Amino acid sequence: MITLYSNGLTSVWHILGVGAIGMRWARKLKLAGEPVTLILRDEAKLREFVSAGSGIRYLSHVGEEFIPFPATSLNDPALRIENLLLCTKSYSLAAAYEAVVQKVVAGANLVLLCNGYGVQQRLGADASAFRVWAASTTSGANSAAPFHLTLAGDGRTELGPLNNLAKESVHPLLNLPRHTKSADIEATLWRKVAVNACINPITALYELKNGEVLNHPNAYERMESVAAEIEELAIALDKPLFETSLLKVAEDVCRTTAENLSSMLQDRQNRRASEIEHITGALLELASETNLTLPHNRQLLHEIRAIEAETLSPSDIGGK
């Protein structure tokens, strides 16, 4: 059912970036009764979607379900967007925004659901004609094939405004389960990148499920060192992390998403560029303002880069 809100926007959501997170949110929105349309990159991807039955196959411990979705492509001249969920990789966010912006009505909600730190804030500042929000989630999902998703443990999602127009508006998506307002979205994104820097490179390097890190002595020891360095960085930058230690929080996330393959491990397995530059790389960039060198984090960055140099074609490195 299409609802018209007091801000003049309808409840129709478009999703750009139909990877694991995009597919997961398509289902969440559909289950909440919101109309969803997927935006696919081009006609070839649209044909692939139609051949897959024009829907997404979801697998979970309770079985398999197929959910049909309307879909269109970025080339659709009639495409007009009022609510957009951008579920791209952090390194594709700016290009995805440029590709879609002409189709977005002034005042539309743009929710950025990606990992990393810095890209979201930059887009929030640039896209001042729209209500720009960031969402940060501990939910994960594994996609082994296009339009197929294995649902792993559901986490929590926090949302907050990134620009002035959003700050004056009603938060979108709070009708979805386990979605809450972030008291301070900048702090939420900071905490999320810290957790991702502890889990993602290590799971990708050792090819472990999130939960397996806790029982792998070498991987766990490295997570300890990485977390300790990020704690020091947080103090140096005066950007507090958690009330408990970062290591403890990272351990909890590993436990609640134990069956998950982290997004970086999935990138490695699918020979895609990872978000290492926007996660560990972003922390190293912040560290350059201090006298900290974060050697354990730096070492992980080099190791992931080395894997990418072996598995990706040169044009894929750094993403597109």
Ligand code: KPL
């Ligand atoms: O955000 C994640 C990711 O994989 O990118 C976590 C929280 C680690 C869940 O897998």
